[in-house]
Amino acid sequence: MNHLLCSKCNQTYSLDKPIWKCDCNGLLNLEFRAIINKNDLKNRPPNMWRYREAIPVNNNENIVSFKEGFTPLVDLNISNQNVKIKLEQLFITGTFKDRGASVLLSKIKELNINNIVEDSSGNAGSAIAAYSARAGINCDIYVPSSTSPAKLVQIVRYGATLHKINGNREDTAKAAMKAAQTHYYASHYYNPFFFQGTKTIAYEIWEQLNFNAPDTMIIPAGNGTLLLGTYTGFEDLLKNNLIKKIPRLIAVQSDRCDPLYKMFHEKLDMLPAIEKKTTLAEGIAIREPVRASQIIQCIKETRGTVIKVHDREIEASLIEVSKKGIYVEPTSATVIAALKKYNPEKDEIIVLPMTGHGLKCSNIF
Numbered sequence: 229m230n231h232l233l234c235s236k237c238n239q240t241y242s243l244d245k246p247i248w249k250c251d252c253n254g255l256l257n258l259e260f261r262a263i264i265n266k267n268d269l270k271n272r273p274p275n276m277w278r279y280r281e282a283i284p285v286n287n288n289e290n291i292v293s294f295k296e297g298f299t300p301l302v303d304l305n306i307s308n309q310n311v312k313i314k315l316e317q318l319f320i321t322g323t324f325k326d327r328g329a330s331v332l333l334s335k336i337k338e339l340n341i342n343n344i345v346e347d348s349s350g351n352a353g354s355a356i357a358a359y360s361a362r363a364g365i366n367c368d369i370y371v372p373s374s375t376s377p378a379k380l381v382q383i384v385r386y387g388a389t390l391h392k393i394n395g396n397r398e399d400t401a402k403a404a405m406k407a408a409q410t411h412y413y414a415s416h417y418y419n420p421f422f423f424q425g426t427k428t429i430a431y432e433i434w435e436q437l438n439f440n441a442p443d444t445m446i447i448p449a450g451n452g453t454l455l456l457g458t459y460t461g462f463e464d465l466l467k468n469n470l471i472k473k474i475p476r477l478i479a480v481q482s483d484r485c486d487p488l489y490k491m492f493h494e495k496l497d498m499l500p501a502i503e504k505k506t507t508l509a510e511g512i513a514i515r516e517p518v519r520a521s522q523i524i525q526c527i528k529e530t531r532g533t534v535i536k537v538h539d540r541e542i543e544a545s546l547i548e549v550s551k552k553g554i555y556v557e558p559t560s561a562t563v564i565a566a567l568k569k570y571n572p573e574k575d576e577i578i579v580l581p582m583t584g585h586g587l588k589c590s591n592i593f
């Protein structure tokens with residue numbers, strides 16, 4: 229059962245085929261029997277590659293890694309609520325995207341590919357650029373010209389070729405897709421290997437909660453790389469009989485770019501056409517997430533919901549969490565703003581990922 233499966237025509241492909249979508253243009257999902265054995269974990273180093281048998285990379289020599297992961301899970305009392313926050317801003321590029329980049333670049337190295345393209349609103353581009361540098365692979369990164377300057381500098385410093393696109397996020401994706409006709413597309417949202425990295429957040433949380441799943445996760449969602457990864461990780465744990473159920477997944481969107489919010493609450497089968505306005509939450513301002521149906525299905529299946537937050541609420545939450553010593557980017561503060569709109573049950577264990585480092589953005593309020 230280890231293969232790539234087209235979500236549209238059910239065609240399957242070997243995991244060693246260098247493709248990122250089906251010949252029919254359908255999205256590819258990765259079907260892989262992830263093995264997690266509690267006893268094996270005891271003596272392994274504290275990084276995401278400790279779940280070696282759960283990650284579909286064949287040879288250890290191909291692993292592209294900075295020994296990332298196993299970010300701290302710490303208690304936080306905020307807005308009179310006890311939660312646990314996972315410090316995902318502490319990765320080497322400053323966001324959880326390193327999880328996906330480590331696995332995707334490892335697979336790309338395994339496939340003997342030397343030139344890749346990626347498009348991003350900044351952070352995925354930084355992660356792909358850093359791990360390409362680590363692997364000695366050439367990469368071209370496409371970003372909207374409005375991206376935070378700190379993220380642009382970071383991409384250039386890693387040695388990637390930066391293409392600033394005058395236009396919106398969708399124009400940027402189109403430019404990258406065009407380049408992907410001649411280069412391998414290391415897309416964090418099309419390429420299913422990326423999600424095989426982001427899923428490791430779930431394994432870590434399970435270990436850190438003394439081999440238990442939390443009740444609820446509140447996750448910022450644009451393309452859903454963290455949300456879908458989280459779902460996949462807990463699903464793997466469930467299939468290994470290590471947890472009883474997948475936590476409730478709550479997605480957070482900005483009210484200035486809220487296609488998933490509308491799709492979920494208006495019970496739509498397809499993405500609504502929406503207008504996107506600029507928002508502080510630039511990391512999740514995705515007007516047309518290609519995996520929208522999958523995201524909505526995971527939310528429904530786990531009895532979750534979608535919460536939207538306003539820029540003023542994001543700003544207030546960013547200030548509030550900063551005063552607790554946590555410096556994150558505005559996109560990450562959306563989950564604190566969402567927590568204020570959520571009514572948990574007594575003793576509900578809620579985990580909030582802090583997705584990106586504050587040094588990535590220097591918005592002054």
Ligand SMILES: *Cc1c(COP(=O)(O)O)cnc(C)c1O
Nearest residue numbers: 351449450451452453511583584
């Ligand atoms: C990428 C990112 C997210 C989540 O976005 P998805 O597109 O849903 O993967 C959240 N916060 C930050 C800081 C990000 O860079």
Ligand SMILES: [Zn+2]
Nearest residue numbers: 234237250252
């Ligand atoms: Zn297909």
